[in-house]
Amino acid sequence: MRRNTPLITLLAGAALGVVLLIASMLSTPSKAGTGYGAAATAPPASSAAAQTSPASATATPSQASPSATAPAVVTAPDKADYAGRVRGGGASLAISIHNGQAIAYVCNGSAIEAWYKGTAANGVLIMTGKNNAHLSAIYDFGKATGDLLAHNTDYRFTVAVVHKPSGLYQATALVRGATVKAGWIVLPNGIKVGSLESDANSTAPSATQAPDLNVATGTAQDGDVVLHAIPVSGVTGSGF
Amino acid sequence: MTTRQDALPPARASSGVAKLVVPCLIGALVALTLGIYGRLHSPTGIAINIAGFSSPGSVKSWLATGATVFAIIQVGSALVMYGKVPRVTAPSWIGGLHRWSGRIAFFLAVPVAIHCLYALGFQHYSTRVLIHSLAGCAFFGAFTIKMLILPRKGMPGWVLPVVGAVVFTLLVVLWFTSAFWFFSTFGIKR
Numbered sequence: 001m002r003r004n005t006p007l008i009t010l011l012a013g014a015a016l017g018v019v020l021l022i023a024s025m026l027s028t029p030s031k032a033g034t035g036y037g038a039a040a041t042a043p044p045a046s047s048a049a050a051q052t053s054p055a056s057a058t059a060t061p062s063q064a065s066p067s068a069t070a071p072a073v074v075t076a077p078d079k080a081d082y083a084g085r086v087r088g089g090g091a092s093l094a095i096s097i098h099n100g101q102a103i104a105y106v107c108n109g110s111a112i113e114a115w116y117k118g119t120a121a122n123g124v125l126i127m128t129g130k131n132n133a134h135l136s137a138i139y140d141f142g143k144a145t146g147d148l149l150a151h152n153t154d155y156r157f158t159v160a161v162v163h164k165p166s167g168l169y170q171a172t173a174l175v176r177g178a179t180v181k182a183g184w185i186v187l188p189n190g191i192k193v194g195s196l197e198s199d200a201n202s203t204a205p206s207a208t209q210a211p212d213l214n215v216a217t218g219t220a221q222d223g224d225v226v227l228h229a230i231p232v233s234g235v236t237g238s239g240f
Numbered sequence: 241m242t243t244r245q246d247a248l249p250p251a252r253a254s255s256g257v258a259k260l261v262v263p264c265l266i267g268a269l270v271a272l273t274l275g276i277y278g279r280l281h282s283p284t285g286i287a288i289n290i291a292g293f294s295s296p297g298s299v300k301s302w303l304a305t306g307a308t309v310f311a312i313i314q315v316g317s318a319l320v321m322y323g324k325v326p327r328v329t330a331p332s333w334i335g336g337l338h339r340w341s342g343r344i345a346f347f348l349a350v351p352v353a354i355h356c357l358y359a360l361g362f363q364h365y366s367t368r369v370l371i372h373s374l375a376g377c378a379f380f381g382a383f384t385i386k387m388l389i390l391p392r393k394g395m396p397g398w399v400l401p402v403v404g405a406v407v408f409t410l411l412v413v414l415w416f417t418s419a420f421w422f423f424s425t426f427g428i429k430r
Contacts, residue, residue, distance in 0.1 A: 007387060013350050020351055122360060128366055146425065
């Protein structure tokens with residue numbers, strides 16, 4: 001009787017898959033217990049480790065375990081806020097990540113702006129918005145790098161982690177039957193960039209410069225309407 | 241052993257096609273199982289890591305690229321085995337090359353798939369991701385079908401080339417929607 005080698009190949013592959021799956025399952029809870037806690041309580045240590053070595057991601061697995069089939073290593077945060085200017089400086093971008101969900105806003109303080117929603121997993125961020133807007137990035141404890149499309153314009157970016165009061169703010173209000181939605185990006189140097197969609201529910205909202213945001217009170221005066229802004233923060237979960 | 245279906249009695253052609261039913265059902269079941277697991281299991285965002293690469297994304301991209309290279313060897317060796325390459329007669333080792341390139345490609349693809357399923361899941365938030373998710377499930381279903389029909393006798397001659405082409409096409413689609421996207425978005429060296 002001849003051996004059925006294709007079947008053996010298939011079963012060996014399936015066995016490999018099952019072993020890897022079980023290994024992943026076994027490694028995840030232990031890491032979720034210690035790693036997530038460590039990441040949550042001591043993010044400076046992680047970013048400090050990342051800064052000491054240029055190859056930050058390769059350094060992270062080795063500090064946890066040198067083994068090739070090491071337990072899961074957290075190379076990306078669960079909760080983070082990033083903000084900065086896109087390459088070329090033509091617009092600003094803020095990204096907030098909260099437990100796998102992500103919200104981002106790109107804005108030039110005038111007509112070019114887009115909101116994005118998407119998923120953040122495993123250091124990879126994939127987001128989409130209205131009007132074919134999309135954003136792809138990789139992120140770690142220090143920065144997010146990628147490219148985005150807004151108003152049919154491509155931007156590349158590397159934005160760094162920011163902390164309150166820097167980051168993303170949004171306000172929505174019903175004004176004369178239309179939903180007004182404003183977004184502001186507060187950069188670490190204190191500069192605020194904001195745009196306002198006068199009809200946010202339209203499929204292709206048009207935007208103009210947003211009124212100035214008072215970060216301390218969270219309000220902005222748009223004509224006779226007071227907009228109440230809330231921070232969109234992955235760290236606190238606000239706005240998610 | 242040889243996997244080629246040389247002696248094919250013409251009268252058995254219809255029953256040969258009938259023999260495809262069970263492998264195709266099993267393959268469909270494999271694809272469905274992967275898809276349903278990927279959809280229902282909540283993605284963890286992490287899985288076991290392989291040391292030496294700059295990120296899980298680059299590990300997967302390089303493994304997928306390796307699988308695709310071996311899959312190209314698959315197509316080339318199959319063409320030689322079927323005598324489709326002019327002025328090239330199949331050397332004795334071509335069968336071994338075909339089998340082992342296929343095995344290596346498959347074993348390189350499995351860890352990538354497990355990582356996808358466990359850490360990321362079946363997703364549809366963009367066209368690229370939807371196509372990748374669908375092709376990923378279909379690939380392992382199609383590969384299962386090919387492995388199940390390989391040892392069977394009395395199959396019509398077109399079956400293996402067609403199934404092989406489907407498996408290869410799905411893998412190339414997978415590579416373009418993942419590794420090619422990854423390298424072109426983030427660069428080869430990170």
